[in-house]
Every structure is written in structure tokens, then in C-alpha cells.
Amino acid sequence: MSKYSKQTRLLTAIDCIVFGFDGVDLKILLVKRGMEPEKGKWSLIGSFLQQDEDLSKAASRILKLLTGLSGVYLEQLHAFSNPKRDPIERTISVAYFALIDIHAYEKQISHEFHAEWFRLDKIPKLIFDHDEMVEMAKEKLQYKAALHPILFELMPEKFTIPQLQNLYEGVYGTEIDKRNFSRKLLSTGLLVKQPDKERENSKKGAYYYKLNKNNYKAKFQAFLNIIPNSHKLKG
């Protein structure tokens, strides 16, 4: 059969907002753009959609290429389509957001792309509409993390409750009562206590926990209420 005639055909790009947590700060991964226009400026990691691949495959491909990681948490965020968003040629970009274990990344890091982690409050000006993408990704992360236990995707295999609390406090910019926090987390059944302790951040040491992966899958869709007063957040 013949093609659809007289219709506009466009480039399709994928851009990924990659979040990581180093134990203290929540960060995103940016690269120095390697092509014109805006070569050398900071940018999200991205690529054009290839023939015969769908968007989520493209996002995985980019992530694998830039971080060496597969199987990470990846979710479609939004399609950005301002006709002037790319000055060279009209391009639609579908943004994905990814949550990775920053420690796993460090083992895989390739320096050929000039990638760097930036704290959320120190993100430089980005090319095109990437600022807007980052803003939307931050909002979505807050929104989802208030309802689903996705922040575990940012944690290493073994982690402590104070580390986890740090992350939640970072994501929401609030302080959380540690008694209520640990009770709530422990009551989810998502945590498995380990016999050993982490001793770098305190003299007493904090017990390690691992994620109970079965419960994680089962509870993922449950509406948790991890953040006190989450009904006051904007979503």
C-alpha cells in the first residue's frame, strides 16, 4: 500500500533525565554536547530515534551507552514538541527519566562523553528546552515517590535507614522525624535487616538493610504514604 501523502515527517529524539544519589545529595547526570548546534554546552543525554527501535529501546540504548548500565528504572515522562525547540530542524523529543544506583555507575563510567553529576540546586543552564524537562522530571519524581517506593532504585544493594531518610529529605527539601520515618519504612515489610553495620558516618554504626524484592514488586503499586503531609505538595 502507498504511504500517507502530504504529511509532515519529523525527527524524533529521546532525552534522559538520569537521577543518582551519592548518600548525601540527589544529583542528575549531564553531558557536554558533542555536536552542533550548541556544541560544548551542557545537555541531557540523548539521541535520535533509530529505524526499527521504539522509544523505550532507544532510551535503554542511550543509558547503556552513557552509563554502561542495563535494567535500570526507566519511565516515559513527556513528549516535547514546540516547533522551535531545536533551531536546526524541527524535532520532537520524548523525555525519559531514569533512576540509577550511582555506585554501580561509578564502576562502569566511561569518560568519552564528558558526563558529570550535578546537585539539583546547581544545575547549569541547559540547551534547548532541557531545563523544562528537568523541572518536570523533578516534579514527577516527587509526585511518584510520595506514592510508590521508587526511591529504592537509587539506593545501593545494602543501605541504612539514615541514608534512606537523607534521600527522602533531599527529594522533598524537608526534614522528617526519624522515629516516624523508620517506623513507617519498617512497617512496609520492604526492608530486610542485615547483621552488619555501616560505620563511616557514625560511631555507633547503623544497621544495613536490603530490599525485599518480592515485597517490592507486590507493593510497588500500593499507595504508600511515606512523606508526611504529602497532600500539601503540588503535583
Add this chain to the structure above:
Amino acid sequence: MSKYSKQTRLLTAIDCIVFGFDGVDLKILLVKRGMEPEKGKWSLIGSFLQQDEDLSKAASRILKLLTGLSGVYLEQLHAFSNPKRDPIERTISVAYFALIDIHAYEKQISHEFHAEWFRLDKIPKLIFDHDEMVEMAKEKLQYKAALHPILFELMPEKFTIPQLQNLYEGVYGTEIDKRNFSRKLLSTGLLVKQPDKERENSKKGAYYYKLNKNNYKAKFQAFLNIIPNSHKLKG
């Protein structure tokens, strides 16, 4: 500057899942497709993206054309990108979901597109991946409506609490205690009682209410908890 060379250029389509509520049932609007392939089969309403318009403008254009309505609730759902989703030519489709007041639509209806409303449990087989889009839209509607008062977008200007309860019960396929429901809704401050009653569905008659639009905007982002046990839903 020159264009990006050696990259694939694709068609971009927009498809809209349009929800309406007639006072009894939740329905979606479908059309008989007017072009090949699959001409004559049931389909979501859609169009190709035009030069110089962004996706949300395109979605509004389609909605205006098919329903005569402007300013309706419209939200980007997801970009669908399976390379084989359209057998004629590779096309990415960005699905939007829309909530309209079915009564306003009836005043505007144009018959040239063979549009029909279908109850959610009686949706025919649709072309391409439109079934999947509808499924995702239903899930998203349940998800959002449990947290935000979006179902008011489906109601006429004046409505009764029993009508509203009908809608919530339809969206979730559950029965809700009417005492708890009305208390919860009234406590939001979103409803303004009218002096007159609706008398078609009962002898006693049910008071009309209107939406308090100021409170609606202010409370839209607040996490309400309209559905009992919403934490047991899948999201």
C-alpha cells in the same frame, strides 16, 4: 545551518481518548475511520501533527473539530512508538486523554465523522494499538481521580451528589457508602449548593450543586482521598 543528516524522519500522530459521562455510564467517543487502511473500522479520534503546531495544539484542534468544544480538560498520556503499529508507514502516536461534559457535546455534535459513544465495557475492537491506548487511559483516569478532583470535568454545570457518586462508582466499579461519600465531598469545599432540585431521578428530588471554581483550582493539586481504600488500587 544545515540539517541533521542521516537521521530517520517519521510521521507523528495524535490520538485522543475522550471520556464522557451521561449521568449513568462512563463512556468514550469513537469514530469510524475515514481513510485507508482499516477504513470503516472503529478508531480513536486522531490526526497527523501539522507543521508549526505542537502536540497539545493538535489535540485541541482534533477535539474542536470532532466535538465542537474548546477549553476542555486535556492531558498528554503517552507516546506509542512500536515500529509496526501502523502497517502503512512508521508513525509515532502521542495519545491524549480528554474529559468533556457530554451534555455540552450533544449541543455541538457534528454527524459528519460518524462518532459514537461507547460504554467502557462495550468497546469494540479498535484499529492499530488503540485498544492499548484506551486501556492505559482508563488506568490513568482511575489513578488521577483517586488523588485529584478531575471527575468534575465530566459533570454538567449543575449536578447532584447522587450523580457524582454514580460517576465515581462507575470509574472504580465499586459501591460507595452514600453518607461517607457526601460528607467527604462536602468537606472539600468544592461544592456550592443551589436552591433548586433535580427531579427526574427521584420523587423527593436531589439538590443541585455547582463547582466552586476558585477552590477547584486551588485544591486541584491537593491529594484528596475520595475513594475509600484507594491504596488497594493498582496504579
Add this chain to the structure above:
DNA sequence: ACAAAAGTGTTCTCGTTACACCCATGT
């Protein structure tokens, strides 16, 4: 001994739930 972070228990409040009776009206 003391500083620094980890860990734990109780009370109060408020929102959620379950549940039953009266009201207004058309037939």
C-alpha cells in the same frame, strides 16, 4: 567524660469506616 549519630515507645488527634433511620414526593 563527652560528643555524635542510632535506635526506640507513647500519647493525642483526626480522618476513615461502618452502620440505620427519617424525609419528601409521586403513584
Add this chain to the structure above:
DNA sequence: ACATGGGTGTAACGAGAACACTTTTGT
């Protein structure tokens, strides 16, 4: 008078929030 759907109140329960002291250990 009765059938139909609308409208309201109360008691029990459970989740969330506020709050302070003890433990461990390195210095």
C-alpha cells in the same frame, strides 16, 4: 399507604504526627 431515592448523625477504629530519652563508641 407505600414505594423510591435523598439526606443526615454517631461510635469505633486506625493511621499519622508530635515528642525525649537511652545506647554505642570514637576521641
